[in-house]
């Protein structure tokens with residue numbers, strides 16, 4: 001099972017938002033997914049409670065992330081997406097330890113970027129592959145990134161921190177769809193928001209495929225095998 005952990009010690013970076021949209025997108029694409037809410041705040045659980053079909057299924061991490069993952073693995077899921085809390089770092093550490101790949105959402109802003117360094121250090125110490133995702137970025141104009149995004153990339157480059165080449169923009173659609181128990185991929189598959197999530201999902205799949213290649217013997221995803 002491929003485990004994608006969304007982590008950031010910065011509150012409001014977009015962990016729950018990206019977990020929900022990414023997991024829903026992956027589910028929609030036909031993958032067997034499970035979402036794990038490892039944040040007692042319960043944002044992901046709230047979203048899930050509003051979903052008509054209850055998919056992807058939700059597992060609570062109230063009795064531990066490892067236990068939730070063990071059950072999901074036995075149940076034969078292909079992907080697990082874990083939302084973690086900014087504050088409950090002990091639980092987030094468990095989710096990072098278990099991860100195949102750690103995604104670190106960050107808003108392009110000075111304080112936000114600095115806060116990422118601590119989360120990155122945690123992933124590095126545990127030898128976990130990770131990447132930063134710029135979230136809630138100003139929308140591109142004429143296909144050009146906003147200066148704040150360019151500045152963020154330069155900051156991460158200078159520290160040797162890998163950053164996804166795309167961006168998730170600040171869009172009302174990300175919020176409104178979740179409030180209705182849905183996702184941008186389901187409500188507006190042709191939208192710019194949906195295409196951003198599609199690109200992020202492709203990047204996650206590529207990264208996980210590369211991780212498995214570098215570590216033979218680990219699970220192969222359906223996306224790779226196709």
Ligand SMILES: Nc1ncnc2c1ncn2[C@@H]1O[C@H](COP(=O)(O)OP(=O)(O)OP(=O)(O)O)[C@@H](O)[C@H]1O
Nearest residue numbers: 011012013014015016017086136169170171174175
């Ligand atoms: N790309 C985006 N466009 C518009 N609004 C966004 C975007 N990403 C996040 N938000 C909004 O920003 C707020 C924080 O997002 P979210 O709850 O996903 O962050 P979080 O990292 O999970 O926060 P916490 O650390 O409190 O769990 C929410 O109100 C969410 O709707």
Ligand SMILES: [Mg+2]
Nearest residue numbers: 015016039043
């Ligand atoms: Mg959250």
